[in-house]
Amino acid sequence: MSERAAVGSVASEPVIEVDDLVVTFRGRRGGGTARALDGVNLAVGRGEIVALVGESGCGKTTLARSILGLERPASGEVRFQGEPLGYGGRALKAYRRRVQLVLQDPTGSLNPRQTVYEAVAEGPRVHRMADESGRVVKALSQAGIRPPERFFLRYPHELSGGQRQRVVIAGALALNPEVIVADEPVSSLDASVRGEILALLLQLREELELTLLVVTHDLGLAWNIADRLVVMYLGRVVEDGTTEQVLNNPQHPYTKALLSVVPEMEQVESIVLTGETPDCARIPTGCRFHPRCPAYASGEAEAAGIAADCRSRELPILGATGGHRAACWLVPAGDAPIPR
Amino acid sequence: MRRASTVTTPRKLSPYAIARTRRKKSLQRFAQAFFGQPAGVIGLVILSVFVLLAVSAPLLFDREMLDITKTLGNESLEPPNGDFWLGTDENGRSILAVLVWGARASLVVGLAASLISMVLGTLIGIGSGHYTGLAGSALQRLTDWFLVIPFIPLVVVLAAVLGQRGLGTIVLVLGVTSWPGTARLVRAQTLSVEGRPYLERAKVLGDSDWQQMTKHVLPNVMPLVIANTTLTVAIVILSETTLAFLGLGDPFLDSWGTMLDKATGAGAASTGAWWYLLPPGICVILVVLAFTLIGRTLEVVLNPRLGSE
Ligand SMILES: Nc1ncnc2c1ncn2[C@@H]1O[C@H](COP(=O)(O)OP(=O)(O)O)[C@@H](O)[C@H]1O
Ligand code: SF4
Ligand SMILES: [Mg+2]
Numbered sequence: 001m002s003e004r005a006a007v008g009s010v011a012s013e014p015v016i017e018v019d020d021l022v023v024t025f026r027g028r029r030g031g032g033t034a035r036a037l038d039g040v041n042l043a044v045g046r047g048e049i050v051a052l053v054g055e056s057g058c059g060k061t062t063l064a065r066s067i068l069g070l071e072r073p074a075s076g077e078v079r080f081q082g083e084p085l086g087y088g089g090r091a092l093k094a095y096r097r098r099v100q101l102v103l104q105d106p107t108g109s110l111n112p113r114q115t116v117y118e119a120v121a122e123g124p125r126v127h128r129m130a131d132e133s134g135r136v137v138k139a140l141s142q143a144g145i146r147p148p149e150r151f152f153l154r155y156p157h158e159l160s161g162g163q164r165q166r167v168v169i170a171g172a173l174a175l176n177p178e179v180i181v182a183d184e185p186v187s188s189l190d191a192s193v194r195g196e197i198l199a200l201l202l203q204l205r206e207e208l209e210l211t212l213l214v215v216t217h218d219l220g221l222a223w224n225i226a227d228r229l230v231v232m233y234l235g236r237v238v239e240d241g242t243t244e245q246v247l248n249n250p251q252h253p254y255t256k257a258l259l260s261v262v263p264e265m266e267q268v269e270s271i272v273l274t275g276e277t278p279d280c281a282r283i284p285t286g287c288r289f290h291p292r293c294p295a296y297a298s299g300e301a302e303a304a305g306i307a308a309d310c311r312s313r314e315l316p317i318l319g320a321t322g323g324h325r326a327a328c329w330l331v332p333a334g335d336a337p338i339p340r
Numbered sequence: 341m342r343r344a345s346t347v348t349t350p351r352k353l354s355p356y357a358i359a360r361t362r363r364k365k366s367l368q369r370f371a372q373a374f375f376g377q378p379a380g381v382i383g384l385v386i387l388s389v390f391v392l393l394a395v396s397a398p399l400l401f402d403r404e405m406l407d408i409t410k411t412l413g414n415e416s417l418e419p420p421n422g423d424f425w426l427g428t429d430e431n432g433r434s435i436l437a438v439l440v441w442g443a444r445a446s447l448v449v450g451l452a453a454s455l456i457s458m459v460l461g462t463l464i465g466i467g468s469g470h471y472t473g474l475a476g477s478a479l480q481r482l483t484d485w486f487l488v489i490p491f492i493p494l495v496v497v498l499a500a501v502l503g504q505r506g507l508g509t510i511v512l513v514l515g516v517t518s519w520p521g522t523a524r525l526v527r528a529q530t531l532s533v534e535g536r537p538y539l540e541r542a543k544v545l546g547d548s549d550w551q552q553m554t555k556h557v558l559p560n561v562m563p564l565v566i567a568n569t570t571l572t573v574a575i576v577i578l579s580e581t582t583l584a585f586l587g588l589g590d591p592f593l594d595s596w597g598t599m600l601d602k603a604t605g606a607g608a609a610s611t612g613a614w615w616y617l618l619p620p621g622i623c624v625i626l627v628v629l630a631f632t633l634i635g636r637t638l639e640v641v642l643n644p645r646l647g648s649e
Binding site: 153 | 359362537544545547551560
């Protein structure tokens with residue numbers, strides 16, 4: 001863990017940068033605009049594996065899609081190697097050759113009428129890359145589909161869930177990307193194959209020097225592969241630090257609650273979050289977590305004299321870089337983590 | 341599961357041989373499903389009879405038998421007898437001969453116009469479902485507009501505008517007016533395909549709009565299009581009859597529609613010449629029924645695959 005943490009402790013050379021990103025959706029049936037992302041800063045360093053965690057609905061998919069240019073930001077920007085994303089057709093196509101996406105549902109991600117070969121060859125073919133079949137063979141074996149030729153003419157419905165996800169990953173690898181954004185890559189798979197797919201991602205990082213942004217709502221899975229954990233709540237990043245820092249010393253009450261319900265964390269008493277699931281069309285004032293915050297509810301915030309701030313004082317948005325940091329009035333600003 | 345094992349065993353076969361085997365297998369599965377539906381089989385049998393008649397028309401009856409300058413010697417409106425099994429029309433032509441040649445005309449008009457309708461409906465349907473912006477809503481407006489205009493007046497106006505009435509004009513008029521239903525169905529199916537993650541994946545892999553539509557949307561709406569087009573043929577054949585009956589058909593084209601029109605014109609109904617009116621009427625009904633039965637069966641056999649595969 002420690003050696004891995006060292007790899008990406010700080011985004012020394014950021015490949016992907018997200019700068020104060022705001023993405024809104026028109027509210028459903030007359031409701032106001034929903035701010036799915038409400039000022040997100042994020043930097044992913046080269047060769048780093050960053051896990052993006054948070055409850056469902058907090059904006060993880062929206063952030064992943066925005067990074068791929070599939071969502072246009074209302075404000076803020078996404079940068080790749082320092083260059084702001086261009087949204088023209090040609091610019092996006094060139095960009096997406098280098099930054100690929102793996103979606104949550106491998107079954108839905110594959111066209112039922114395409115064979116494995118066609119599904120993996122799609123990228124190289126569209127980009128007119130040389131040696132299509134060689135690329136397909138290589139990508140499939142890198143993704144752990146061996147021997148590749150044997151799977152060429154299979155259809156998705158003839159594969160297991162894990163194999164399908166490997167095919168989807170192979171489809172991305174066939175383009176030789178530098179970055180892969182994976183949106184809940186294992187959440188729809190059987191528990192038994194989740195580990196295999198995560199191990200595959202880890203192995204690909206080692207072998208291909210890939211940079212990975214892995215979205216998951218499962219902290220227990222995230223810490224197995226990630227160098228850095230980024231915790232999101234209701235469209236904002238609320239805690240960001242190396243896996244070690246966040247696991248050993250979670251600072252935000254929300255992170256603590258998430259960690260407490262991970263089965264592997266035996267020693268902590270589990271904190272069950274109450275209150276209605278957040279709605280990004282109605283973001284609470286002050287700290288957006290206060291209606292559900294255990295520290296606020298238990299009087300800890302009151303004792304620290306910040307309860308009023310929790311209710312009404314807008315928190316500063318966390319920056320993209322820096323040490324272990326959390327957006328909470330209980331946590332002193334800057335790098336200094338509060339000891340427990 | 342059983343299918344998976346059949347694929348892995350023939351390892352020595354070339355990929356093409358395997359692909360061929362797969363295609364044969366899936367065709368077999370389709371045939372099995374189709375022939376399991378009695379309605380579809382009945383439709384297919386009826387249609388086969390008519391197609392056979394239409395194809396062999398020149399062998400059965402000399403084309404000259406339709407030429408009124410050659411039939412002046414025959415008695416007009418003669419009831420069925422040994423020489424003319426279905427009697428004669430007002431020009432003394434054998435009704436059976438006209439009927440068999442009429443099958444040709446009606447089927448050709450039906451199929452050709454449905455083909456136009458299929459191409460237009462599929463293009464416009466996929467386009468209006470795929471493009472979310474101005475182009476998409478423009479196409480949708482166009483479809484809605486064609487849908488709400490009453491069919492007959494539209495056909496009448498179009499037929500009048502196009503003037504010169506030949507087989508081509510009729511095919512064009514019917515083809516250009518029957519696509520909106522197909523387009524609406526295709527649009528709905530396109531929207532459902534567009535919502536699937538593999539379209540997003542295609543976009544991220546670099547597919548252009550055209551590639552997304554042809555590689556991913558089209559194959560997935562095709563079964564629906566085929567079933568729907570079969571039903572369109574039935575409607576088009578009926579419409580051709582209507583058109584001819586309204587006197588807007590091609591008077592020199594011996595289709596079932598023109599037969600009905602001429603029969604009425606010759607007072608077949610009032611003089612009790614049932615042998616002139618009934619045969620084309622029954623033929624239209626049978627062919628329309630056949631296409632409807634086949635179309636409905638195709639819908640049943642092809643559509644569940646859209647969901648399950
Ligand atoms: N296309 C959309 N239209 C409207 N609202 C959306 C859309 N996509 C996401 N949202 C809203 O944005 C919020 C964040 O969603 P999402 O990014 O999918 O969260 P997560 O992936 O973390 O579960 C949710 O409240 C969701 O309802
Ligand atoms: S700022 Fe207050 S309400 Fe928000 S997380 Fe910290 S203690 Fe809880
Ligand atoms: Mg999601």
